[in-house]
Every structure is written in structure tokens, then in C-alpha cells.
Amino acid sequence: MEGVSDEPISQLIRSARRRRQLSQYTLARELSTVSGKPTVTRDLVARWERGHQIPRYGSRQWLSVVLGLSQERLDAAAAASRRRTRLGHAVVTNNAPVKPGPARRAQGTPALLPVFRSRVQAGILAAALLNPHRSFSLSELAEHAGGSLASVDKESRLLEVAGILTSRTEGTIRLMRAADTGPMVRPLTELIKTSYGVPQIIGEEFGRLAGVARILLGGVWAERFAGIPGPAPDSIEVLIITARAEDVDQGTVGAAARRAQGRLRCPVHVSVRPLDPRLDYLQIPHQRANQPVVEVAPVRPKHPGATGAPWPDGRQAVTKLVSAGQLEMVGGPATDHRPFLRLAELHIGAAEQLIDTSPPSAFLLLSESAQLIASALLVHQGLRPATGAAEHVPGDVVTAQFGHQFSQVELLRQRSKELRNPISRDSHVTNEEVKTYLATTRSLLSVSHNVIGSVGTFSVQ
The missing domain is CATH 1.10.260.40 (lambda repressor-like DNA-binding domains)
Incomplete structure (x- = not known):
């Protein structure tokens, strides 16, 4: 049962x-x-x-x-x-205001981020910009945005014309995703991340912790999310409910809070309470009983985590790139390294088959596999290149962390750039060169498999 x-x-x-x-x-x-x-x-x-x-x-x-x-x-x-x-609490879930009727602001200016004209528009941007490597159907966007299919269709078309979203069609389904480039994409992502992105980021960072049963958000942010007008929130109030007081380690809670603060660029105040049916445990510290709270679904990682594992060298390089906006911290499904390594292995196998018939194609596959290996090492640590980041960032980071052998990631990328220009005198590649780099990428793949289990999640100190 x-x-x-x-x-x-x-x-x-x-x-x-x-x-x-x-x-x-x-x-x-x-x-x-x-x-x-x-x-x-x-x-x-x-x-x-x-x-x-x-x-x-x-x-x-x-x-x-x-x-x-x-x-x-x-x-x-x-x-x-x-x-x-x-108990008198208004519990808000998903992207909905507290109450229907006159207080409902789904089609009006959102109190949390009043620069947008509607919650639907903000909800679409939150789904797409915070998950840039995923495509959404209109029905999925409607669920995230809390709006009708017609309003989501209208808003998404306007955002596509503005160059913020892109679309493709699979059969009869239109799929939308965030644009990879464009002058507005990055600043809009930052705005969304610190407003409508709070539930996703809090759910990812605290959902990974063992013993967390429920996550609640309160304070000024919850009021704005619920559609109550007022000044912008200057902090995020989080209440963690555990099955037992001893289930959650305070050190890991602090690390999750620091990562959340780094991602949201806003103070995150956390309280932890054990589940007790006799108590009004929905009450967030320093919050009145009639103020709204927002329930956040914990995002459990789909792969074994390494939160407490020792962190590799290169912290200074990573911290500098995070501060400069070249690297960003991620959580949830985005930290699953396994698809990257599987695809890298497939590319290596395909390259081996193409060495004699098409050396340039084989080399390009090997270069892409090296980038995938670097990406795997980064996402396992809760990191990825930010939108618009320099192409050399992944190679630079893994070299700083795991040693000179990984400098081959950037060398392969630079060499593949020459091959992509067929009129260049450097666009020729020999079978022997490809065979050499085949061994190189196989070695990088092997090393990554060996080190990835001992690498922890990057935490802001």
C-alpha cells in the first residue's frame, strides 16, 4: 500500500x-x-x-x-x-495567482515583474529562457504560463518575431524554444531568473538534498508571485519541511542556499522544520498567518549526485567565469552528464568508421565529442556556459580543473574551425592526424569516466 x-x-x-x-x-x-x-x-x-x-x-x-x-x-x-x-494560508502552486475572480492577474500586469504586460508572457519566457536546451509544445507552455492555448499561441508568435523564441514543426505540433542569440535574450534571462525563475531554482537546489519532504516560499516574493502589488522583493524566504529533524544535514542546506543565492543574485534565507501534523508548519518565520506561501515541487536528480564529493582544482577560474557571466550554475535534469558522454562515445565510433572515406568529417566528429566530454564534466558539477559565452570557455575550465591533457578540447575546437572553411589552406586533414586525435578523444572519454564520480557540485564560497 x-x-x-x-x-x-x-x-x-x-x-x-x-x-x-x-x-x-x-x-x-x-x-x-x-x-x-x-x-x-x-x-x-x-x-x-x-x-x-x-x-x-x-x-x-x-x-x-x-x-x-x-x-x-x-x-x-x-x-x-x-x-x-x-489554517488560513493561501497556498500557490505553478504559475497561478492566489485567488480567482477580481484578484486574478493572469492577463494583467504581473506584480512580480511589472515590466511585462501579462503573467502569460512572463510564464512563457520563464519556461523557455530558463530551459534553453529544451523545446516546448504550446500545451506545455500553457501549463507553465497558466494561460489559454489561444493566448499562449499569440504571445509566443510575438516573441518569435522579436527574435527571443524560435520554432520548428514536428508533424502537426509547433515546438518553441529560446533563441541562441539576440541582444535581448541574455538580459531577459537574468530578469526572469530573479523573478519567475525562483521556484525552479529553489526546487532544483533544495530538491537534491536527502530528507527534504516539502519546500515552501514566503515573504515579499510570494506576495508578488500571488499578484499582490508592492515593492520588489529583496530576499527569498524558504522553509524546508523534513520527515525528521536529523534527516537534513545543515552543511548541505547551507551549500544549497549559497548556490541558490549565486544563481538568483539575491539573499536566500532558509529555515528547516521537521514534519509535525500538530503544528501549523506552513507558517514561515517572520510571516503573518494570512500571507500567501508558494509550494515548490522538489526537483530530484535523475542520476546519482555527488554533492558532498571533493571539488577539483580550478575554483578560482570557475568563480571568475561565473562572476563574469560566462558560466552559469544549473540544477535538476540539466546536471545529468550521462547523455553527453553517450553521444560523445557515438561520435567517436562514427569517426572511426569515416577515417578512410572522409577524414574531415571524422575530425569534426572528434572535435564535437571533445566538447561533449567537457560539457559532461561541467554539468555534473552544476555548471554550463551561459548564453553568449565565448566558445573556448568549456575547454579552458576543464583544463584548469583536470590538467593539461584537457587542453586538447580547445585545440580540437580551433582545428575544426579551420576545417569548416573549405577555401582555407589549413582545411586539409590527413588520415594520420585523425587517427592521432581518435586516440586522444578516447583517452579524454576514459579519464572523464574515471574522475566524474569523485567530482562534487560547485558551491559558491
Whole structure:
């Protein structure tokens, strides 16, 4: 039998839906099909997930069938949501204001970042700019932005015309992602990161810690996120709920707070409390009972972490590049190094097959594999080149950290740049040169496999 927790039903439905890789539209369609009730719509699912409405008993029965959750767990989560309402807290989830009706500001100027004309626009930018290596369908953007499909379609087209987003079509689905270049992309990313990016970054940094059951945000930031006008927040108030007081190490909490501060460029104040049903544990220190709090879903890493592992040499070089905006700290799925190393290995294998028939193509594949190896070492440490960073940054960093052998990453990149200009006199490459660098990249791949398990997450001191 599933364990019964005190999580709200809004968070339970959202996490179960995402685990099954369903959109809100797909979940609504499946619920409508199995229940025979066409009144189950995407808007109803969105109200459940935002905490605006608690599913009735009959709806919970069908949710149990579609999401594979026990009826007991759904009922307990519904009861937990009702208890929170009685405690007088407005719990905000996703990108929704606290209350529907007159207080709802989804189509008005967002109080958290009033330079934008609507929360929908800000929500689209938050999803795309904070996840620059991922494409989103319009329905996914609608979930992130808390708006209708029509409004998201309109806003995304305007952002594409402005050069902030780009799109491509797969079949009948239009996919949007952040543009790689453009004068507005980087400054907009910084604005979004310090406002609507707070839940994602806090969820990534504290979600990786063992023993964290729930994460809550309060203070001025939560008020602005909920749509209450006022001055901009000058700090982030975080409450960590643990199963037991001894479950979370204070040292790792401090490291996560420092990383969050470095990413948000804003003070992060953290309190830790054990879960106690007898207490109003939603109460964030120094916050009135009627102030809103924002529940953040912990982002658990999909691969074994190395948070407490010794950190390699090169801290000064990394710190300097982070301060200069050439490197940025990342968390969550973006720290999974394994896809980078798998693709590097595939490139090396393909290059070996092309040595005799197309040496230039083989060399370009080897150069790309070296860049992937460097990227793997960086993302495992919670780092990646920032938008618009110099091309030599990955090679420079891994050389400073792991020794002169990794200087080959930058040498390969420079040589491949010559090969990409076919009219240059340096565009010729021999079989022997390719074979030499084949051995070099294989060696880099082997070394990276050996060192990556002993490398910890970069933490701002």
C-alpha cells in the first residue's frame, strides 16, 4: 500500500501526471473517456493543480484509475488541502495567482515583474529562457504560463518575431524554444531568473538534498508571485519541511542556499522544520498567518549526485567565469552528464568508421565529442556556459580543473574551425592526424569516466 503523506492534492495530481508524461489536455481527455463525462476539461485539471479547487470524491475515483494512485492517497491529499485552507494560508502552486475572480492577474500586469504586460508572457519566457536546451509544445507552455492555448499561441508568435523564441514543426505540433542569440535574450534571462525563475531554482537546489519532504516560499516574493502589488522583493524566504529533524544535514542546506543565492543574485534565507501534523508548519518565520506561501515541487536528480564529493582544482577560474557571466550554475535534469558522454562515445565510433572515406568529417566528429566530454564534466558539477559565452570557455575550465591533457578540447575546437572553411589552406586533414586525435578523444572519454564520480557540485564560497 502507498504511504499516506501530508502533500496537497494539487501537488499530488501534478507530480503523478508529469511522472506518466501526460499533458493537462491528455489527462483531461483520458478522464473524460473513462468517466463518460465531457465536462472534464483542461481548465478543470488546471484548477485542481493550482489549488483553486479540490476534486470531488467521484473525480478522485477516476483520477485513481488514470494516474495509478490509490484512492486512500488521493483522499488523504484532499483532506490535507482542506486543513491548509482552515489554517488560513493561501497556498500557490505553478504559475497561478492566489485567488480567482477580481484578484486574478493572469492577463494583467504581473506584480512580480511589472515590466511585462501579462503573467502569460512572463510564464512563457520563464519556461523557455530558463530551459534553453529544451523545446516546448504550446500545451506545455500553457501549463507553465497558466494561460489559454489561444493566448499562449499569440504571445509566443510575438516573441518569435522579436527574435527571443524560435520554432520548428514536428508533424502537426509547433515546438518553441529560446533563441541562441539576440541582444535581448541574455538580459531577459537574468530578469526572469530573479523573478519567475525562483521556484525552479529553489526546487532544483533544495530538491537534491536527502530528507527534504516539502519546500515552501514566503515573504515579499510570494506576495508578488500571488499578484499582490508592492515593492520588489529583496530576499527569498524558504522553509524546508523534513520527515525528521536529523534527516537534513545543515552543511548541505547551507551549500544549497549559497548556490541558490549565486544563481538568483539575491539573499536566500532558509529555515528547516521537521514534519509535525500538530503544528501549523506552513507558517514561515517572520510571516503573518494570512500571507500567501508558494509550494515548490522538489526537483530530484535523475542520476546519482555527488554533492558532498571533493571539488577539483580550478575554483578560482570557475568563480571568475561565473562572476563574469560566462558560466552559469544549473540544477535538476540539466546536471545529468550521462547523455553527453553517450553521444560523445557515438561520435567517436562514427569517426572511426569515416577515417578512410572522409577524414574531415571524422575530425569534426572528434572535435564535437571533445566538447561533449567537457560539457559532461561541467554539468555534473552544476555548471554550463551561459548564453553568449565565448566558445573556448568549456575547454579552458576543464583544463584548469583536470590538467593539461584537457587542453586538447580547445585545440580540437580551433582545428575544426579551420576545417569548416573549405577555401582555407589549413582545411586539409590527413588520415594520420585523425587517427592521432581518435586516440586522444578516447583517452579524454576514459579519464572523464574515471574522475566524474569523485567530482562534487560547485558551491559558491
